[in-house]
Amino acid sequence: MRSGGEGLDRRACDRARLARDARFDGRFFTGVLTTRIYCRPTCPVKPARSANVVFFPTAAAAERAGFRPCLRCRPEAAPGTPAWRGAAASVTRALRLIEAGFLDDGRRVDDLADTLGMTSRHLRRLFLRHAGASPTAVA
Template sequence: MLSFEVCNAARLRRDARYDGRFFTAVKTTRIYCRPVCPVKHPLPRNVTYYPTAAAAEAAGYRPCLRCRPETAPFCPAWNGTRSTVARALKLIDGGALERGSVAALADRLGITSRHLGRLFERHVGASPQQVATTRRVQRAKRLIDTTDDAMTEIAFRAGFGSVRRFNAAFAALYGRSPSSLRASSRGRR
């Protein structure tokens, strides 16, 4: 955490470089703000500084309605819908669509599956299911290139529910079967 003097100087200057790095809590109003808040400056003896909005809220302060501290840089709301897509991608990497549906993923994110699809189209250019399939195929391709495991084992390790889906995904992307891909990569070595 920055020192009181540094925070106080940044607050009095409304220095945007410190926006999101600390939050100003005003003891007399029980409200916390960003350092760039346009309100009249409180007296230094009436302020406390916190490193996060959560810390200020835990201390009993409520967010300012004018500067909206929940939109400070480095917080998820600052990134807007990109933050939701990033969380979805992390869950997909963790296997969310191997064990569940797009609707279940959207439910975990607190949005509808239709909205999730729109966000993916806007930010990723593909549906959540297409992203999951691409990542599974990439994982399988790495296993084909780096291991001598059987294709059945690779299919399941990569996250495919069946060998048939594994073969179909490879045929759709590469135009050939995984075993022919392995044979050609061995021939190049």
């Protein structure tokens, strides 16, 4: 059995990964050998076969081993940041900015997206999924 991290119990990590157990979020990272992508244990993508994964104690260890971060769960982000908390946190932050008048003083949705660290297309998609309307409709 392969494991990229010393001291990690492979069976416990695999159980936590398959259950998407939030208690283990940030405590280890899963590298998928077939794609060379690493994820958080709570990643919403379809889990890879157990034979195709290795475990790392840190995101940096996964990157040193040649894995790149997953674009869905953003494992390279620091715990507690909006990127770590996910899309709903980004929409919540955008709604707060809109409520505070961000779009009222001549700034556009593109500027709001830049402030949030994403493309305007992605911001619009998130708004439609989580708020049911575009950022300008909400404003």
